[in-house]
Amino acid sequence: MRQKKGFSIVEVVLVMALIGILAVFGFPSFINAKRNLDLKGVVRNVAVALNMAKTLSFRQGPIAVEFDDNEIKVCKDQDKDGKCGDLIQKISVPSSINLDKNFNEFYFEKGLPKLPNGAFAAGTITVSHTKTDKCFEIIFNRTGRVRIDDCPE
Secondary structure (H helix, E strand, O other): OOOOOOHHHHHHHHHHHHHHHHHHHHHHHHHHHHHHHHHHHHHHHHHHHHHHHHHHHHHOEEEEEEEOOOOEEEEOOOOOOOOOOEEEEEEEEEEEEEEOOOOEEEEEOOOOEEEOOOEEEEEEEEEOOOOOOEEEEEEHHHHHHHHEEEEEO
């Protein structure tokens, strides 16, 4: 008697159909998970950049944090005008992420955020994804404390 080896065509079609069904239902979840991870990554990078600028300002003098459309720069700021001098770090932001802020220029001096006129600064950066309704707020107060919160409903 001859022994059968391999799979029958019915078994192969059944497995392919199951894989197709799982892919149809799993792919949107995967895309949403990736978008949320991208968003959380940018939020963490911005918060780390702010904390790094605060810490460096104790040792290296005034440190500016500059926000452009798709990048964030941390730089030395000898003029105390909130504009970049010598670049320390640059963070690229994907085009699918929006950064909304309530300030234009600021710098850290001895750990405290200040405006170009020397007044103490506080601010909020709202980070959102263009394709989801999830967003986060990065809040720094006049003492330099940086925290991350979910956006209010």
